[in-house]
Amino acid sequence: MLTLDFHPTGRHFLQIPGPSPVPDRILRAMSLPTIDHRGPEFGALGLRVLKGIQQIFQTKHPVVIYPASGTGAWEAALANTLSPGDLVLMYETGHFAALWQKLASRLGVKTEFLGLPGVEGWRKGVQAHLIEERLKADKEHAIKAVCVVHNETSTGATSNILAVRKAIDAAKHPALLMVDSISGLASAEYKHDEWGVDVTVSGSQKGLMLPPGISFNALAPKALEASKSAKLPKAFWAWDEIVEMNKSGYWPYTPNTNLLYGLAEACDMLLEPAFGGLEGTFARHRRWGEGVRAGVRAWGLEIQCNEAASYSPVLTGVITPEGVDADAVRKLIYERFDLSLGTGLGKVKGRMFRIGHLGDCNDLTLMAALSGCEMGLKLAGVKLAGSGVQAAMDYFAGHPAPVALQKAA
Amino acid sequence: MLTLDFHPTGRHFLQIPGPSPVPDRILRAMSLPTIDHRGPEFGALGLRVLKGIQQIFQTKHPVVIYPASGTGAWEAALANTLSPGDLVLMYETGHFAALWQKLASRLGVKTEFLGLPGVEGWRKGVQAHLIEERLKADKEHAIKAVCVVHNETSTGATSNILAVRKAIDAAKHPALLMVDSISGLASAEYKHDEWGVDVTVSGSQKGLMLPPGISFNALAPKALEASKSAKLPKAFWAWDEIVEMNKSGYWPYTPNTNLLYGLAEACDMLLEPAFGGLEGTFARHRRWGEGVRAGVRAWGLEIQCNEAASYSPVLTGVITPEGVDADAVRKLIYERFDLSLGTGLGKVKGRMFRIGHLGDCNDLTLMAALSGCEMGLKLAGVKLAGSGVQAAMDYFAGHPAPVALQKAA
């Protein structure tokens, strides 16, 4: 029998920026028996989750659900809309933006990677004016798509997608706007239709509180139109058959039934009016981000994102002092306190760690996480300016959660 | 479908001194399909849990497992050994000692309730010398049994059971020694055989980390002998048929199969050599008790148990300052921080609250609980001398858990 027990007792604190902890309600939903994906119950389930996920993306257009993890949905967005050799303008906000760019290159499109020099771009959201300038310079409209990351999971910077939309419009450029909101969706505010996004890519294991294994492409008519002439080979990722069959609640090939059970439950939880619906969800994560950042500041440590308007409600990157290996601190914290934190990736490897406050959180879970960090930092010999735990308690106690966040007993 | 959701998000912190949080491993074990309690698989299960529970009680004698909650096991201990009108000497350590005494009275035995005056007895463990004196005075041996509570759940005082045994022996008195270790077993050290206990009563929802629903009578030959002539009516609780049928792994009536699945898993977890076995478990809870008490002291609040030798590794009672309604503080903490604490019971109602550190715990769970308490106390207007959270972090960081408490990765 499977057992994975590296700590003797108590619940593991999984505070990486995804996969996020899966609530018991969702794990229980996922343990329903697998059913015939061609039978009548499945059709009812399919229609239900397709409607629910549209509400999460805030779109009236089709959302394609892939039985694949998020990296696949990146590929799908490109493969459905582009042709070999097409030029794509991508913006470097951090490691995941870079991975998407690398994936695009492997698929055979040309990529131009825009961003601020050095690691500076890794400390801010997308600078929309740079995109506007570049598009204005592209008189021939060689650029077929602009790709940006909404919430950069490697740094904790959340970009202003509406500003990117406006930049494209200001440049009067026909490029598609494609956005990765893998870690943003359902924790950070996101409005696919209102922000004029053509394809939004997302995954299950972040704000949606599911295990990894399903991923999404939210579409817009312009993207669907582009897919008709796009020449990159596509079969598994092809939108056309999926969108068509989804009308009746089915998929052309075997869907990931048990994760769809979980998705139905997740939508119910996130949209629950008694808890403020999606707006209530976003407000909770904004507040948690504030509390965690208050803690980091009290420690005297720097926050990876140095642009206040782009602070992420999903995660906070913490830079360790010069000479302190952030991964050694993480290892110590994991071993002593059964707490998993996110590692620094790519350009910032060993220089920072990440605290997730996405998905299924509450104040005390974050207090536990901050306590583990504070004890671990001290044990690692880091001199702290003050108690981040105290600062976070002050913040959380002083700022009650918005209304409708607790049902009357 | 059942849903119980008074808080919108995140995991509830259940830090009452029982029921304690049930680990996922146990919940999963309990979800195995119910089987024929007369079939061959059941016999294998029965023998396995009966052997496991003996190791937990540290006894070679039979342990009776009832498909009933702990209060029933109190009744069973008395009903099997006593006759109507028998005199029982009980010791008042707190509310649960008082409830057992009340139950004994309802069953038709006479009880004498020994203890220190006022609430003083509720702040200490059993004073064994008082028992010795009383037994010595009982020249005619009218007293048939001495009943004490090992870990008084209402106060957080753990009594020295070996001292009680010695007191009885010193008095050369034939009374049975019956001990309630409902909340002590499997978190606080307990040695049924070595300490010379005749009947130990326990339950599932504390150190054993199970939901409520099964309970125990650990026996000794002297108790079994007494049961042959005891005249209180007994049927459901009668040891004789159960002990007989248990030899082959079965029960005379329908056992609580799914909780026995959980019990098998709990025994595996508690006895796991890689984590130090039972001794490792006890050491962990002792350390957690120290950390929590360090926190309470830093707040400048009094600990309910004022006798250091009797500090409980299971729970800590915290006295609120004069004029502060402890239950109002608990309610605020529950509503704002999704943390359940134990209420003050009986004589100390409204004057204190209880923090559980039994069962499936770890450092960060307790840091979360202490953070919730500290924020709630402040919000309730309690002036604290200092940060209990800081003190607990200092303790936990400064005192690594004993060896063997973490498997090498």
Place this chain on the structure above:
Amino acid sequence: MLTLDFHPTGRHFLQIPGPSPVPDRILRAMSLPTIDHRGPEFGALGLRVLKGIQQIFQTKHPVVIYPASGTGAWEAALANTLSPGDLVLMYETGHFAALWQKLASRLGVKTEFLGLPGVEGWRKGVQAHLIEERLKADKEHAIKAVCVVHNETSTGATSNILAVRKAIDAAKHPALLMVDSISGLASAEYKHDEWGVDVTVSGSQKGLMLPPGISFNALAPKALEASKSAKLPKAFWAWDEIVEMNKSGYWPYTPNTNLLYGLAEACDMLLEPAFGGLEGTFARHRRWGEGVRAGVRAWGLEIQCNEAASYSPVLTGVITPEGVDADAVRKLIYERFDLSLGTGLGKVKGRMFRIGHLGDCNDLTLMAALSGCEMGLKLAGVKLAGSGVQAAMDYFAGHPAPVALQKAA
């Protein structure tokens, strides 16, 4: 980790007359985290299950839920209403009636055990006229209670409880009517109020489709009145405190929280209007009983219950031919076909086996069970008159389930 695997593959068929198979919906509900039994969520749960179980018993009076298995509820019914030495008239329908009678004797009441001679009483329901005659002869009203079993689990005979009520009334006798419907409730029709029952005893692991571990006393005002003067010692089983605290949804001692989760789910399932509610449930079990009996008759084997009006919708007892050890057949079937059948008990040990059709059933589960029986009987050398499987298929195909038994897709 716990594993109980005596067969390599596929799902075990548990066709004993209880514990019955626990539906996935209920197992999942039971895996919700245990909560504070003194907190606000628990009160909401408590009120919900107390209301639900009243609907199942068809009563407006209190139903006491014990955190104990069914045998305990037998004891509770007696201990709350009787005094030492009281005379109780019990009726012998089979092994479980005999066990209840034995339990009553152990509790210190006098029992008179009425019934037909030999095993004849084990093939029929209660003969109400015998009760009427006996009560009429009891001019002094020495008899304090009449105890009968509604559905005798050892034989498969369901008694006419209303007839017993009428018999008592016809005798103008003040005795309480106490009924065991442990295996009847929620599969066989039962109307506590309308049938004038004073105490009904039941359990969780039969028609309610739960694991064993909770049990019930449904009360009537006359029983509550009797409990005030009854002198048998009672504490754990005492109704008074439970009924009082239940008004707010709580219990005086720790309830079996996780089984109450399951009970909430079970009530939802049994009362679901789309499937015909309780009446739909009873109709389904009547039909399954018919189908199984058609099978047994086609084999040329005798049904244990030889009184058509008392055929049980819960289980069918099958008598093996002279010289065939029913338990050897059961063992062969278990080993070869992973099917558990009920053993013959007491007077009929080795002479018959029992097929359960209670709780969570459907036509094909019963076809599987009958196939296993038919193959096993043949392998054991029993000459069968014909194919019971064929007869059952003819019955099930020819008799569609009542309306409302399948939701439109």
Place this chain on the structure above:
Amino acid sequence: MLTLDFHPTGRHFLQIPGPSPVPDRILRAMSLPTIDHRGPEFGALGLRVLKGIQQIFQTKHPVVIYPASGTGAWEAALANTLSPGDLVLMYETGHFAALWQKLASRLGVKTEFLGLPGVEGWRKGVQAHLIEERLKADKEHAIKAVCVVHNETSTGATSNILAVRKAIDAAKHPALLMVDSISGLASAEYKHDEWGVDVTVSGSQKGLMLPPGISFNALAPKALEASKSAKLPKAFWAWDEIVEMNKSGYWPYTPNTNLLYGLAEACDMLLEPAFGGLEGTFARHRRWGEGVRAGVRAWGLEIQCNEAASYSPVLTGVITPEGVDADAVRKLIYERFDLSLGTGLGKVKGRMFRIGHLGDCNDLTLMAALSGCEMGLKLAGVKLAGSGVQAAMDYFAGHPAPVALQKAA
């Protein structure tokens, strides 16, 4: 809360040829909390499942596990080994062979679709001599790969893969041999190394008894070599990074953690020596196939596969008589008997249905399925020659499962 309940009671019989019923053991394993896919526990899990799945494929070479369903693994096999415009020889055994061919075309390779004319090829396994002839004619070695389906899920024909290997060798042709064993693996015998397969494609929701959501490419050195020069764009599916990172038990992108828990459990179950290991598993499915076919023959209906050597141990296709719409029969059976059967696909739509006997089966589950079919066929007005249920009982009773198929009690 999610509920999917189109039938009121009892367990659904899911007898389609995949997804197959997921055993409770696996559902429970999958409900373990999701962990950090970069943490130490995950590495241990990764190494464990990678080793286990090699044993299932009977290979010493790398097996790539995709967090995607089976259709994706088809694409992966082609995308990693081929270049645009390459010619692939595929063999038409049925609908899934045709879907793979269609997918290959969409990816931009040229396909030649070999097979017997009309529906004849849909009633047999691969005719290896046709492949040999075709390859011999391909003097220039334009054909880069031969693609065949091991177990054709749409028909119930299992091809002789070793014969295909020998055909390629006999033709001295360098084409890669790529095999779809999506529905065959772990129910039908399969030897990746011994049979000289270059890429085997498989999925989770069939013999592996998991929900859909992960899929596999088992590799051989020749395929890995080919992947270095293959020019089809590949990123998500690219073997190189996955194989490299798998060496330490990790994946380049987020794996489907909870399904990997299930996979670990499935490997334990399938490889369990006490039940005969993989050989025992295959023997069980062969026997079940025999029993089901005995039933179909007794009905007087034709089996879709008309070549005895190719009868599938995974599923049996049943042709309905002329004029009988197989899908109407399936619908009736689903509605009346809560049994899901596979539909006829493509060329045989409406002309046949499919009974799955893959994955987690046992004799009585199949007896239930056959009973449902027999009742449904009769209700649909089909004249049956005799009782298939009777024939299957005769077969199962007369042919005990191979040794080691039941643990001693």
